[in-house]
Amino acid sequence: MAEKKKRFDSINDDLTDIMIQYPKITYNYIERFAPIYYPIAMIEVDLNERSFEDFEAIQLIVLKLYALGLNTPEKIASAAGLNSNYVRRMLKVLAGYGHIADGKVTELGKESIIKGKKIELKRTASRFQVNALNGQFIKVKDVISDKQLDTIDETRFSVAHMTALSGASTQYLVEQIQNERYKDYVLNKRGVLNVNADNINNIRFVGLEYALSYVLKLKGCRPVILTKRYDSTQKEFSERIKWKPFSISDSNLKSFGIGTAAPQSTTLEQEYIDKTILLIDEAAKERISPDKYEEILTNAYPFNLSHMRKNVQTHRAIYEASSLSIHRYNGKLLHMLKDFGERNVSIFSNDKLFGNMLYVVPNYEVSVIANQFVNKINDLGWRRVRNYLDDQFESDKDYENLLSDISSSLNQLVR
Structure with missing residues (x-):
């Protein structure tokens, strides 16, 4: 296998x-x-399957003549102008389909004639x-x-x-x-x-x-x-x-x-x-606490939590990202900005939260830059924008004014 x-x-x-x-x-x-x-x-x-396929024209002619009582190769050959040895082989084929047996057309053969289809049981x-x-x-x-x-x-x-x-x-x-x-x-x-x-x-x-x-x-x-x-x-x-x-x-x-x-x-x-x-x-x-949300959040991306507003509710926590909370350039950040621009939220849940939800939403300033990012992707394509930014910023490096710098770089990216 x-x-x-x-x-x-x-x-x-x-x-x-x-x-x-x-x-x-x-x-x-x-x-x-x-x-x-x-x-x-x-x-x-x-199981036994009943299949329906198209007849070869000569097969249906031979079966119909057999049903009319012409039940020998010689009689069918004479009536249809065919070679008797060819008809003999054709009758063996029809018998193999289960359409003729004991000198008669079977019920399956009769049904095949009526429907004009080769019906077989397999x-x-x-x-x-x-x-x-x-x-x-x-x-x-x-x-x-x-x-x-x-x-x-x-x-x-x-x-x-x-x-x-x-x-x-x-x-x-x-x-x-x-x-x-x-x-x-x-x-x-x-x-x-x-x-x-x-x-x-x-x-x-x-x-x-x-x-x-x-x-x-x-x-x-x-x-x-x-x-x-x-x-x-x-x-x-x-x-x-x-x-x-x-x-x-x-x-x-x-x-x-x-x-x-x-x-x-x-x-x-x-x-x-x-x-x-x-x-x-x-x-x-039993297992989820506010600390657990923050652990999962910072494991996914190194946010500066002191610059994030949070709203911890029953079964979920929502963190609001500001430009001061985002400093590290990496692929996770770009996907997060794309989420912000497309749906105004990025999901950070995982199995360890047992169904509880963890979201990050952008504040107004971050939302504006995220929309700029997504508009540029829609215009030039994800790969070109991603490659361009990768050339401008070093991966996994912290920058003091990262989102502002990304916005400036996007303004310089044209067709």
Whole structure:
């Protein structure tokens, strides 16, 4: 088996992506955002598939003549003006399709004649993903890529693991495949034009994997879990990766654009989600203090905290950056300025905050320079602006009037 490509997980990058996808979510609405592992059952289904493909014209002619009673190679060859040896080979092919047997056209052959399509039954094993909290098959457009899934040994101990239910009954899984469009769920597409499940021989549980997801608590809403999905049916690559909920229990989430097409959560599902966030909250109460926020903040960037206004609330802390609090030139500063210019906030949360939020917002002076920076990026491109500033300033060096100097340098950068 090929080794899975290492995945880089960043709570701040992922939350930024979610806020871009759902622009109505601003930092003022976010009460908690914590990583969790969501259980996904991998299921293999052994079944007979009914496939529909175009006939070769001569095959359909031979089958129709056979159905009319011309059931020998010689009779068909005479009627159609064909070589009898060629017809004999053609009849063997049709028998292999299951269209003729014992001197007669089979029911499958009759259906093929009526529909004008070569219909075959093939036994295959198909792999599915199943939501292990409610037993629902996950559609192809909502699947979780293999890169986003971890075995229990690959997961991080510090991140909460949601417990899977005891398991959906085999009959329940069978009914889903029979009642829904089978091809909307199967993962291993084989290029068949149209595939349907004809008969299920066996369903086998392959294993339980975990999708790194996030539990999001918005002001005035019940918590919801968002998981990164990969929709291979989208032509544009930028449209393939989306953060979506499996289900929602609070219609208020739709006002933020979340789960507009998602089903209603079951009572048991929501109970699991509520219990998970309670456990995360308990861990936060025991471990998070104002000092913890400052430790995480200064580990990410060496702010001068004495020149920052702070507002520590329940479940979050907001620090306001001034020009006097920013002295060191590095890549983190440039990304922070870009965040300020685009969203007026930069996120500094991490796993150690247990869902609590840590934000840095710019004061007016910093905001003006951040907007200048983003406008220059929009005009000339990120790479050119970044390279230009890297030439003007030494990385990881402190400057007395850094933001003012950056602003002056940007004024000199022209097309």
